[in-house]
Amino acid sequence: MHLCFMDIAAAYDAQTPYTMGLGGTQAAVCYLSAALVKAGAQVTLVNQKREAGEALGVRQLTPEALDDDTLQSFSAIIVNGRWTEELVRHLKQRTPTPLWAWMHEACFQTPYILPLAEFAGFLFVSEWQRHLNAPLVPKPAKSPVISNGIAPPFHTLFLPNEKILSAKSAPTAVYAGSSKRGLLQLPEIIPALRAKHPDLLFEIYNDGVVGTDENENREFREKLLKLEGLSYLGAVSQAELAARLKRASYFLSPNTYPETFCIALAEAMAAGCFCIATARAALPSTAHGFAALMPVPMADDPSWQPDSLSAADFSAFATEQITQWQARPAEGREKHLRAQVDFARTHYDWGKHAAEWKKFLGC
Structure with missing residues:
Protein backbone atom coordinates (compact mmCIF):
# COMPACT_ATOMS: atom_id res chain seq x y z
CA MET A 1 0.00 0.00 0.00
CA HIS A 2 1.31 3.42 -0.97
CA LEU A 3 -0.72 6.40 0.23
CA CYS A 4 -0.29 10.03 -0.75
CA PHE A 5 -1.50 12.87 1.50
CA MET A 6 -1.85 16.24 -0.22
CA ASP A 7 -2.23 19.62 1.47
CA ILE A 8 -2.55 22.91 -0.39
CA ALA A 9 -2.49 25.06 2.74
CA ALA A 10 0.82 24.61 4.58
CA ALA A 11 4.47 23.53 4.45
CA TYR A 12 5.68 20.75 6.76
CA ASP A 13 7.08 17.23 6.95
CA ALA A 14 6.32 14.37 9.32
CA GLN A 15 8.87 15.63 11.86
CA THR A 16 7.59 19.22 12.05
CA PRO A 17 5.12 18.97 14.99
CA TYR A 18 7.88 17.54 17.17
CA THR A 19 9.96 20.69 16.82
CA MET A 20 7.46 23.56 16.46
CA GLY A 21 3.80 24.44 16.83
CA LEU A 22 1.62 23.20 13.97
CA GLY A 23 -2.12 23.39 13.35
CA GLY A 24 -4.21 20.36 14.25
CA THR A 25 -5.17 19.54 10.66
CA GLN A 26 -1.53 19.37 9.59
CA ALA A 27 -0.31 17.67 12.77
CA ALA A 28 -2.91 14.95 12.23
CA VAL A 29 -1.41 14.13 8.82
CA CYS A 30 2.07 13.94 10.30
CA TYR A 31 1.14 11.59 13.14
CA LEU A 32 -1.07 9.38 10.97
CA SER A 33 1.58 9.15 8.25
CA ALA A 34 4.26 8.01 10.68
CA ALA A 35 1.85 5.51 12.25
CA LEU A 36 0.95 4.11 8.83
CA VAL A 37 4.64 3.63 8.03
CA LYS A 38 5.07 1.71 11.29
CA ALA A 39 2.09 -0.41 10.23
CA GLY A 40 3.86 -1.36 7.00
CA ALA A 41 2.51 1.19 4.52
CA GLN A 42 4.42 3.51 2.25
CA VAL A 43 3.42 7.14 2.68
CA THR A 44 4.24 10.26 0.68
CA LEU A 45 3.42 13.82 1.75
CA VAL A 46 2.90 16.53 -0.86
CA ASN A 47 2.34 20.06 0.42
CA GLN A 48 3.85 23.52 0.25
CA LYS A 49 7.26 22.40 1.53
CA ARG A 50 9.69 23.13 -1.27
CA GLU A 51 12.32 20.48 -0.50
CA ALA A 52 11.99 16.76 -1.16
CA GLY A 53 13.26 14.33 1.46
CA GLU A 54 12.20 11.88 4.13
CA ALA A 55 11.23 12.22 7.80
CA LEU A 56 10.22 9.41 10.17
CA GLY A 57 10.08 7.08 7.19
CA VAL A 58 7.58 9.32 5.38
CA ARG A 59 8.65 10.47 1.91
CA GLN A 60 8.30 14.16 1.05
CA LEU A 61 7.73 15.33 -2.54
CA THR A 62 7.07 18.71 -4.07
CA PRO A 63 3.95 19.16 -6.24
CA GLU A 64 6.18 19.58 -9.29
CA HIS A 90 -6.79 17.75 -12.64
CA LEU A 91 -5.81 14.72 -10.53
CA LYS A 92 -8.79 12.73 -11.74
CA GLN A 93 -7.81 13.35 -15.36
CA ARG A 94 -4.24 12.19 -14.77
CA THR A 95 -4.72 9.05 -12.69
CA PRO A 96 -7.31 6.34 -11.94
CA THR A 97 -6.06 6.27 -8.34
CA PRO A 98 -9.00 6.75 -5.93
CA LEU A 99 -9.22 10.25 -4.47
CA TRP A 100 -10.39 10.81 -0.90
CA ALA A 101 -11.18 13.99 1.01
CA TRP A 102 -10.21 14.14 4.68
CA MET A 103 -12.66 16.60 6.23
CA HIS A 104 -11.66 18.62 9.29
CA GLU A 105 -13.92 21.67 9.08
CA ALA A 106 -17.52 21.53 10.27
CA CYS A 107 -19.14 21.68 6.85
CA PHE A 108 -18.55 21.89 3.14
CA GLN A 109 -17.60 25.36 1.95
CA THR A 110 -17.00 27.25 -1.28
CA PRO A 111 -14.47 27.35 -2.87
CA TYR A 112 -12.04 25.21 -0.84
CA ILE A 113 -14.11 22.41 0.70
CA LEU A 114 -16.57 21.27 -1.94
CA PRO A 115 -18.51 17.95 -2.01
CA LEU A 116 -17.13 16.96 -5.40
CA ALA A 117 -18.37 13.85 -7.18
CA GLU A 118 -14.79 12.98 -8.22
CA PHE A 119 -14.04 11.82 -4.67
CA ALA A 120 -14.48 8.15 -3.80
CA GLY A 121 -15.46 9.30 -0.34
CA PHE A 122 -15.12 11.76 2.50
CA LEU A 123 -13.42 10.78 5.75
CA PHE A 124 -14.95 12.49 8.77
CA VAL A 125 -13.47 12.81 12.26
CA SER A 126 -16.72 12.65 14.29
CA GLU A 127 -20.29 11.46 13.97
CA TRP A 128 -21.43 15.04 14.64
CA GLN A 129 -19.54 16.18 11.55
CA ARG A 130 -20.75 13.31 9.36
CA HIS A 131 -24.38 13.81 10.38
CA LEU A 132 -24.15 17.50 9.55
CA ASN A 133 -22.73 16.90 6.07
CA ALA A 134 -24.47 13.66 5.09
CA PRO A 135 -27.16 15.34 2.93
CA LEU A 136 -24.47 16.86 0.69
CA VAL A 137 -22.25 13.81 0.24
CA PRO A 138 -22.66 12.76 -3.41
CA LYS A 139 -23.73 9.16 -3.99
CA PRO A 140 -22.18 6.61 -4.09
CA ALA A 141 -19.30 8.21 -2.16
CA LYS A 142 -18.47 6.58 1.15
CA SER A 143 -18.34 8.54 4.42
CA PRO A 144 -16.53 6.70 7.22
CA VAL A 145 -15.75 8.23 10.61
CA ILE A 146 -12.22 7.82 11.96
CA SER A 147 -11.41 10.20 14.79
CA ASN A 148 -8.21 12.15 15.23
CA GLY A 149 -5.67 11.25 17.88
CA ILE A 150 -3.21 12.70 20.36
CA ALA A 151 0.43 13.50 19.73
CA PRO A 152 2.79 10.62 20.60
CA PRO A 153 4.43 12.50 23.52
CA PHE A 154 1.09 12.42 25.35
CA HIS A 155 0.99 8.61 25.28
CA THR A 156 3.93 8.17 27.62
CA LEU A 157 3.20 10.80 30.28
CA PHE A 158 1.97 8.37 32.94
CA LEU A 159 2.98 4.83 33.81
CA PRO A 160 0.08 2.39 34.40
CA ASN A 161 0.34 2.61 38.20
CA GLU A 162 1.60 6.18 38.46
CA LYS A 163 -0.45 8.54 40.61
CA ILE A 164 -1.69 11.31 38.37
CA LEU A 165 -2.37 13.84 41.11
CA SER A 166 1.21 13.50 42.35
CA ALA A 167 2.43 15.04 39.07
CA LYS A 168 0.41 18.22 39.59
CA SER A 169 2.29 21.22 40.97
CA ALA A 170 0.75 24.53 42.06
CA PRO A 171 -2.88 24.82 40.88
CA THR A 172 -2.50 25.82 37.24
CA ALA A 173 -5.05 26.29 34.47
CA VAL A 174 -3.91 25.99 30.87
CA TYR A 175 -5.20 27.33 27.57
CA ALA A 176 -3.70 25.62 24.52
CA GLY A 177 -4.81 25.81 20.92
CA SER A 178 -5.66 28.32 18.24
CA SER A 179 -7.05 31.75 19.04
CA LYS A 180 -10.53 30.86 17.76
CA ARG A 181 -10.98 28.43 20.64
CA GLY A 182 -11.66 31.17 23.20
CA LEU A 183 -8.45 33.16 23.57
CA LEU A 184 -10.21 36.52 23.24
CA GLN A 185 -12.34 35.84 26.32
CA LEU A 186 -9.39 35.10 28.60
CA PRO A 187 -8.56 38.71 29.63
CA GLU A 188 -11.98 38.80 31.30
CA ILE A 189 -12.13 35.19 32.49
CA ILE A 190 -8.72 35.01 34.20
CA PRO A 191 -9.24 37.89 36.69
CA ALA A 192 -12.73 36.60 37.50
CA LEU A 193 -11.40 33.12 38.30
CA ARG A 194 -8.51 34.46 40.35
CA ALA A 195 -10.93 36.58 42.37
CA LYS A 196 -12.52 33.34 43.62
CA HIS A 197 -9.39 31.16 43.50
CA PRO A 198 -6.45 33.54 44.19
CA ASP A 199 -3.89 30.70 44.25
CA LEU A 200 -4.80 29.67 40.70
CA LEU A 201 -2.10 30.32 38.08
CA PHE A 202 -2.60 30.44 34.32
CA GLU A 203 -0.48 29.41 31.34
CA ILE A 204 -1.30 30.17 27.70
CA TYR A 205 0.25 28.19 24.82
CA ASN A 206 -0.74 30.08 21.69
CA ASP A 207 0.93 32.26 19.07
CA GLY A 208 -1.12 35.30 20.11
CA VAL A 209 -2.42 35.93 16.59
CA VAL A 210 -6.01 37.17 16.86
CA GLY A 211 -6.28 38.92 13.48
CA THR A 212 -4.45 40.07 10.37
CA ASP A 213 -3.34 43.39 11.89
CA GLU A 214 0.03 42.96 13.61
CA ASN A 215 -0.59 46.03 15.78
CA GLU A 216 -3.79 44.40 17.02
CA ASN A 217 -1.91 41.17 17.73
CA ARG A 218 0.82 43.01 19.63
CA GLU A 219 -1.70 44.97 21.70
CA PHE A 220 -3.53 41.78 22.61
CA ARG A 221 -0.32 40.03 23.68
CA GLU A 222 0.58 43.07 25.79
CA LYS A 223 -2.86 42.89 27.42
CA LEU A 224 -2.24 39.25 28.31
CA LEU A 225 1.18 39.98 29.78
CA LYS A 226 -0.36 42.51 32.17
CA LEU A 227 -2.67 39.93 33.75
CA GLU A 228 -1.60 38.89 37.23
CA GLY A 229 -0.87 35.21 37.68
CA LEU A 230 -0.51 34.55 33.95
CA SER A 231 2.44 33.16 32.00
CA TYR A 232 2.12 33.65 28.26
CA LEU A 233 4.43 31.06 26.70
CA GLY A 234 3.61 31.18 22.99
CA ALA A 235 3.45 28.18 20.67
CA VAL A 236 5.69 25.27 21.72
CA SER A 237 6.52 21.80 20.44
CA GLN A 238 4.25 18.90 21.32
CA ALA A 239 6.89 17.33 23.56
CA GLU A 240 7.20 20.51 25.63
CA LEU A 241 3.44 21.01 25.71
CA ALA A 242 2.90 17.46 26.94
CA ALA A 243 5.42 17.90 29.77
CA ARG A 244 3.83 21.18 30.85
CA LEU A 245 0.26 19.87 30.73
CA LYS A 246 1.26 16.89 32.84
CA ARG A 247 1.88 19.21 35.80
CA ALA A 248 -1.18 21.41 35.13
CA SER A 249 -4.41 20.88 37.05
CA TYR A 250 -7.00 22.34 34.69
CA PHE A 251 -7.60 22.84 30.98
CA LEU A 252 -9.88 25.75 30.04
CA SER A 253 -11.60 26.07 26.68
CA PRO A 254 -14.28 28.81 26.45
CA ASN A 255 -14.81 27.56 22.92
CA THR A 256 -17.31 28.98 20.44
CA TYR A 257 -15.79 27.28 17.40
CA PRO A 258 -17.65 24.39 15.69
CA GLU A 259 -15.12 21.72 16.60
CA THR A 260 -15.33 18.48 14.65
CA PHE A 261 -12.81 16.85 17.00
CA CYS A 262 -10.75 18.78 19.51
CA ILE A 263 -7.17 17.51 19.60
CA ALA A 264 -6.22 20.04 22.30
CA LEU A 265 -8.98 18.71 24.56
CA ALA A 266 -8.04 15.09 23.88
CA GLU A 267 -4.40 15.83 24.73
CA ALA A 268 -5.37 17.64 27.92
CA MET A 269 -7.38 14.57 28.90
CA ALA A 270 -4.33 12.37 28.27
CA ALA A 271 -2.24 14.75 30.41
CA GLY A 272 -4.54 14.27 33.39
CA CYS A 273 -6.06 17.76 33.42
CA PHE A 274 -9.57 18.36 34.71
CA CYS A 275 -11.14 19.87 31.60
CA ILE A 276 -13.67 22.71 31.52
CA ALA A 277 -15.12 23.61 28.13
CA THR A 278 -18.37 24.32 26.32
CA ALA A 279 -20.93 21.82 25.04
CA ARG A 280 -20.30 23.04 21.50
CA ALA A 281 -20.38 20.94 18.33
CA ALA A 282 -18.27 17.76 18.76
CA LEU A 283 -16.68 18.77 22.08
CA PRO A 284 -19.06 16.49 24.05
CA SER A 285 -18.10 13.48 21.94
CA THR A 286 -14.38 14.22 22.29
CA ALA A 287 -14.74 14.66 26.07
CA HIS A 288 -16.73 11.41 26.38
CA GLY A 289 -18.21 12.38 29.74
CA PHE A 290 -14.92 13.30 31.43
CA ALA A 291 -15.06 17.11 31.06
CA ALA A 292 -17.30 19.74 32.63
CA LEU A 293 -19.17 21.26 29.69
CA MET A 294 -21.12 24.51 29.90
CA PRO A 295 -24.34 24.56 27.85
CA VAL A 296 -24.22 27.22 25.14
CA PRO A 297 -26.72 28.61 22.61
CA MET A 298 -26.49 27.41 19.01
CA ALA A 299 -24.44 24.43 20.16
CA ASP A 300 -24.79 22.62 16.83
CA ASP A 301 -24.52 25.62 14.54
CA PRO A 302 -21.73 24.83 12.03
CA SER A 303 -20.61 28.45 11.78
CA TRP A 304 -18.17 30.12 14.15
CA GLN A 305 -20.04 32.16 16.77
CA PRO A 306 -17.30 34.33 18.37
CA ASP A 307 -19.77 36.55 20.24
CA SER A 308 -22.12 33.82 21.42
CA LEU A 309 -20.33 33.14 24.72
CA SER A 310 -20.61 35.32 27.79
CA ALA A 311 -17.20 35.50 29.45
CA ALA A 312 -18.94 36.24 32.75
CA ASP A 313 -21.10 33.13 32.43
CA PHE A 314 -18.11 30.93 31.58
CA SER A 315 -16.15 32.42 34.49
CA ALA A 316 -18.99 31.59 36.88
CA PHE A 317 -19.29 28.08 35.45
CA ALA A 318 -15.55 27.41 35.64
CA THR A 319 -15.34 28.85 39.16
CA GLU A 320 -18.06 26.50 40.37
CA GLN A 321 -16.53 23.49 38.61
CA ILE A 322 -13.11 24.15 40.14
CA THR A 323 -14.67 24.60 43.59
CA GLN A 324 -16.53 21.30 43.27
CA TRP A 325 -13.47 19.51 41.92
CA GLN A 326 -11.30 20.69 44.80
CA ALA A 327 -13.95 19.56 47.29
CA ARG A 328 -13.92 15.98 45.99
CA PRO A 329 -11.83 13.48 47.95
CA ALA A 330 -8.41 12.86 46.42
CA GLU A 331 -9.31 9.23 45.82
CA GLY A 332 -12.29 10.22 43.68
CA ARG A 333 -10.28 12.75 41.69
CA GLU A 334 -7.53 10.21 41.07
CA LYS A 335 -10.04 7.61 39.89
CA HIS A 336 -11.65 10.10 37.51
CA LEU A 337 -8.32 11.21 36.04
CA ARG A 338 -6.98 7.67 35.68
CA ALA A 339 -10.08 6.60 33.74
CA GLN A 340 -9.81 9.74 31.61
CA VAL A 341 -6.10 9.24 30.83
CA ASP A 342 -6.62 5.58 29.95
CA PHE A 343 -9.57 6.42 27.70
CA ALA A 344 -7.67 9.11 25.80
CA ARG A 345 -4.60 6.96 25.31
CA THR A 346 -6.66 3.99 24.14
CA HIS A 347 -9.24 5.66 21.91
CA TYR A 348 -7.20 8.55 20.53
CA ASP A 349 -4.18 6.49 19.49
CA TRP A 350 -2.76 7.11 16.02
CA GLY A 351 -1.55 3.51 15.86
CA LYS A 352 -5.13 2.34 16.32
CA HIS A 353 -6.37 4.85 13.76
CA ALA A 354 -3.70 3.76 11.24
CA ALA A 355 -5.11 0.22 11.41
CA GLU A 356 -8.61 1.64 10.85
CA TRP A 357 -7.42 3.59 7.82
CA LYS A 358 -5.72 0.51 6.34
CA LYS A 359 -8.80 -1.62 6.90
CA PHE A 360 -11.14 0.93 5.37
CA LEU A 361 -8.96 1.49 2.31
CA GLY A 362 -8.69 -2.27 1.87
CA CYS A 363 -4.93 -2.32 2.01
Missing part, protein backbone atom coordinates in the same frame (compact mmCIF):
# COMPACT_ATOMS: atom_id res chain seq x y z
CA ALA A 65 7.55 16.04 -8.80
CA LEU A 66 4.15 14.43 -9.33
CA ASP A 67 4.49 13.07 -12.84
CA ASP A 68 1.93 10.59 -14.18
CA ASP A 69 3.97 7.52 -13.20
CA THR A 70 4.27 8.75 -9.62
CA LEU A 71 0.57 9.56 -9.36
CA GLN A 72 -0.38 6.14 -10.66
CA SER A 73 1.94 4.42 -8.19
CA PHE A 74 -0.27 5.45 -5.27
CA SER A 75 -2.95 3.14 -3.89
CA ALA A 76 -4.98 6.15 -2.79
CA ILE A 77 -4.60 9.93 -2.75
CA ILE A 78 -6.01 11.71 0.30
CA VAL A 79 -6.51 15.46 0.06
CA ASN A 80 -6.27 16.94 3.52
CA GLY A 81 -8.39 19.75 4.92
CA ARG A 82 -8.84 21.92 1.85
CA TRP A 83 -8.97 21.41 -1.88
CA THR A 84 -10.06 23.18 -5.03
CA GLU A 85 -12.27 21.93 -7.83
CA GLU A 86 -9.43 22.58 -10.27
CA LEU A 87 -6.96 20.44 -8.29
CA VAL A 88 -9.32 17.50 -7.85
CA ARG A 89 -10.38 17.39 -11.49
